[in-house]
Amino acid sequence: MLSVHTSPLHQPGTGDAGGLNVYLVELSRALAGRGAEVDLFTRCRGEGHPPWVPLAPGVRVRHLPAGPRRPLPKEELPARLAEFSLGLLRDPGLVGPRPYDLVHSHYWLAGQAGRVAAAHWRVPLVHTMHTLARVKNAALADGDTPEPAHRIRAEHRVVAAADRLFANTADEAAALHALYGARPTRTDVVRPGVDLRTFCPREGRRAARRRLGLPEGAFIPLFAGRVQPLKAPDVLLRALAELVREAPELRDRLHVPLIGGVSGTGTRHPERLRALAHDLGIAGLVRWEPAVPQPRLAEWYRAADVLVMPSRSESFGLVALEAQACGTPVLAAAVGGLPTAVRHAETGFLVPGHEPVDYARRLRWLAHRPEAVARMGHEAVRHAAGMSWEAAADGALRAYRSALAEARWQRRGQGRRHAPAPVGVPVLEEKERRGFTLAGHFVSPKEWCSPDSAVQ
Template identity: 30%
Template structure:
């Protein structure tokens, strides 16, 4: 008898607030959505760099078991996936083209492992059309095996913002690819402007050295009274922080989609974001989203200065954000796409039976 469960291999820190990431949030919300649809989802927590843990977990599964595996784990354990590719029904959830991440020291080897992992999968789910296009352009997976299931958003109250209109918010793990250093450099040229503050919310443990350098840059620019490294906020505290924000800034160097951008727009908060990766996709044509070149503090500063110096433009952006505030896709819809992919990956005996019936 075929195991009817979905064995979902995810990073062990998926429930750890200090290691919160868009990928972890996505994995949790998809698993919840699949369960709500009646699927028996069994979370298997593994360390991303512990290949032996992945090998042990996959070896323990029965033949034809359905395995959904986070892309970070899949790439690290590509040889394990290849070894089990005919025995298990593997679906890879690719949050990002791993070899496209900036700062990869051995991108050729990473691409080789990524290709091996994706070739071992029956199907691939990506979280953005941009990621899908990257996988295809890099010859990492065939187009007909890739399905896009963008992140969802929740129906939430509109943000009220502040009286001054000067509260900026940046949400994301403090790490080089999120570009908080670009934001700090941009803000360093705005000390002559009154009535603005910036809260940088996100884990300080993702890259401690980078977090330390970012804190030092804030002090060096005499921004300590205006810019705060808040750390992780969750649940109501995070919701309250969004509610008080006037503008969300996403200065990323790499982004597969931009869940923070979609979240801000769903709350009626204008966004200034780097034109990189899937961020334009998350903005989805909203006139309340302003795109700037990636890794360009000067360009970002110009937009932020205009935000503070031009109240009419600021009010127009806020009005547009509130007017166009919609939930473009719910998490249930995202989970439905994932469920359809999983249901298409049939056990070997089902495929044989289908082929025999077709031949008859």
Template identity: 35%
Template sequence: MLAQDKNRGKIALISVHGDPAVEIGKEEAGGQNVYVRQVGEALARTGWQVDMFTRRTSPEQKAIVEHCPGCRTIRLTAGAETFVGRNELFKHLPEFVEAFFRFQAESNTIYPIIHTNYWLSSWVGMEIRKRQLVKLIHTYHSLGAVKYKAETTIPLIAKTRLKIEKNCLETVDRVVATSPQEQDHMRSFVSQKGNIDVIPCGTDIERFGNIDRAIARETLNLQPNAKIVLYAGRFDPRKGIETLVRAVGRSEVRTHENIQLIIAGGSRPGQPDGEERARIESIVEELELTDCTTFTGRLDHDQLAQYYAAADVCVVPSHYEPFGLVAIEAMASGTPVVASEVGGLKYTVVPEETGLLAPPKDEVAFAASINRIISNPTRRDRLGHGARDRVESHFSWDGVAMQLDELYLSLLKQLHQEFFFGKRKAKVATKKRAISTSQKVS
């Protein structure tokens, strides 16, 4: 735990579409929401006053949510107070910018440090910087230039997104990449210009990793001898759930006695979860996996910790993942991970040490990797211990906050120097004009 021994000042984290206060697992709620919330709370423990700005999506939502001393979520109205998908949000961003300035004026507050998250928020941050002196930091969370390579249908907003992502990298004060792989992608696919720091995402190593497997299974009413394969996350075609389901449906996995596939995330049981959940359920039925598959619906963090602990393996089959919080949450729980060999997953998951990697969309490779782990308890436990060790040494939220704290303080120092240098230049200019006027008069 970090000690709040100094008042660092105020900082704004902007996450337009990823509400830090929303329940994880709802539509448009995933790793980015966790990142912003956990970073905000950890920064508050270092002494920052952290305000996290997001868009209000319902009149019933509180305008301000207090999370802990020094950290709160502030919901601004931009467009109708209803859910709007990411690809439709851009037209509402100017209103979000104006709402941000109104909040500053009404609360008599100026944020010298602004950290934006996702490309939509980067546009907001760059517009704010046009009107006030500020140091601007950005975390992409995903890159359109990489994401669109994995998609067959490219949204109409793609051209705008790619242009803004390039402008962001080349002009903001600092970009935070969450893995060396993401940094490479920025340089290869976005721009050679701009300043990049690599600071990983983190996880709560106290919440995840303190539950015994047998106790977790008893709590969740799961069989002690079951072979449990877990997916955790939202329903989205890019998350590759179909690959996992088809892998479990292959004979090398399916023939294991007491095989159990648990798909955790999305809505509460009994609530609709959109087209992707319906599609995945139809594939489960097609492969005759209904009897061994459980859809848990949305889980809170304590429930999710139980499922991570209970699982033999956690599978992250994403087509693209700049970091992958689920991977390190599972690893923190001592559960090995089978993940797609893409993006930040190549950084978080170390093959043969913390889990295994497989080519994305390759159900045969995923089946082989899953089978290697669930068929050998000794290997499973060895990889699980290695996974926990890696998270402890690399991916705690307080460790992430300490690295961001250093970055913010260095940029704040630059800002002060620029401000006072600007004031000196203004004084000199005023003095020169006065002398010039005096000479003309004489």
């Protein structure tokens, strides 16, 4: 597995770490539980980790040097992809011309390195997008920055090169087909799961509130995730202001934790959200909390009456599934994978659009109906129980086996896949001077890592 921009060792909810990190950790563990051996390569950021770190039995995280050994903005990482790819191919731990049976890359940056490695080793490439630039650009918040054109071009190249594509939901698969020309026969819907050992009801809401020091009789809507415009925490704040205007009697009961670190374009104005809460007159209702480890996050889910996810785009929304597994209903935007993660009017509510008044109306309904919150919570636990990471691993293994069987069939000369020509062998010893051959073209390292290169 490849993940260039973020490591499974990073804390979800900070920087670029989020649901993708949870996905990498949990799917790898579940695959290892089914007998697979997984090496997960990521960029070395100078955090003091050794070259490889055991994550679980059968799973190792391996760190490759690519650029300065410090965190880099995602915007600078395309220029490091050639170095990452070359480092992967010459890694001293690799044995033989085909050290792996299969490459599974995650996110568009890793997909570029995955194309090189899979073609060089002549093994299948499986890719999971996690987010799609075209989908994100269609749902931008006011003032947010669109994904660049070179990312969209790179995503098209990965779609063309991959032997299999994993989509979180049928809707994401449809978007891959309609927006990127992905072939349905090479696209597998593999739903993410939830760690049901960590995320479960346990002692319940009252005990969780005692442990967290929260008022027992409060009405607690919770936000958990990266604090950035895409996740729309501003919509929640505006909904709270609308709620106390419509139902002033709730002001004394409201207690609203926002858990997570400033991320993405939110880092440009890190104080903007706090300033908005102050301007709306609700600053005293909001409790700002940093991102926390998974067991602690489960406590926050159990303590809340409802998780609020007004996201403008979500490929799936793992936090919605985690909260439901803890017995907490979800109030979410009806976007992306959230209609799959949440059953409307059964385990929570789905809101079309991002009008704060619509969220305020649902919050008011829930605040006055604790029996409905409890009923939805029971249904949420049952719903989440059907989405385990073990089930996700079974789906992934079926797709892997299909890709491997097709690769064997092609090697016997009985089929020919319509894909870009294989990547030539990089000249490792003199890579800075000599470059390598890609699909019949000589490419210098500088040209290969350029965002506008026509041969990428």
